[in-house]
Amino acid sequence: MRPDDKPALVALVADALAYYRQPASEFTLSVWWQACQPFELEQVSKAMTVHATHPERGQFAPKVADIVRILQGTHTDRANLAWGKALDAMARVGAYTDVVFDDPAIHAVIEDVGGWPKACRTEMKDLSYLQHRFCQAYTAYIGRGAFDHPRRLMGDRSPDHEYERKGLPVPKPAIVGDPKLCALVYQGGKSNGKTPITFASLGALTALALPHRRPGNDDMIEVTPDRAEGTS
Structure with a gap:
């Protein structure tokens, strides 16, 4: 509006x-x-x-x-419709092709359940369990309003840089749903998944969790420099 x-x-x-x-x-x-x-x-x-x-x-x-x-519709209605869209794409697109849906919550949920290839290879006897997990997670995401999501769901293929190194074009993703909304989902997503993962020593984590105040100045916070474990 x-x-x-x-x-x-x-x-x-x-x-x-x-x-x-x-x-x-x-x-x-x-x-x-x-x-x-x-x-x-x-x-x-x-x-x-x-x-x-x-x-x-x-x-x-x-x-x-x-x-x-x-x-x-209700959250339950939306979750069931989203599951139907994802299930249809799992059958028609398959595990080897990247996918971009027109719904960012589908991206977030599929990553949570193990990624696109794993979802596509779910055995028939486990589909009802996957549907239950999908619908619960989907309802939680749309209830939050704002959330992070991967810009595309990666298929079971070689990384992009392998294609670029060999001078080959990167495979095109399958676009599921409204192309304009898919473009917005892609542009608003994160390239390396929805949850940032970094590495730090235990010393750095301890320093960040237990900051020390500078003497005589309660408004300043000093973080102890990181040191290798086992040193004094």
């Missing part, structure tokens, strides 16, 4: 609440505007009608959660 849609959204919400004889305070309208920005004004308007005509929920004034539920 564009910034210039705000007056129309405010009027829409105010009219909807007036239908239920509910006040539209400035705070209420602010919450509605923040929550509805990811959607189009027409989508919100149609969702209002769906809510109002619902035989049970339509008896009560719409809340933001009611409209978002209509537009996005």
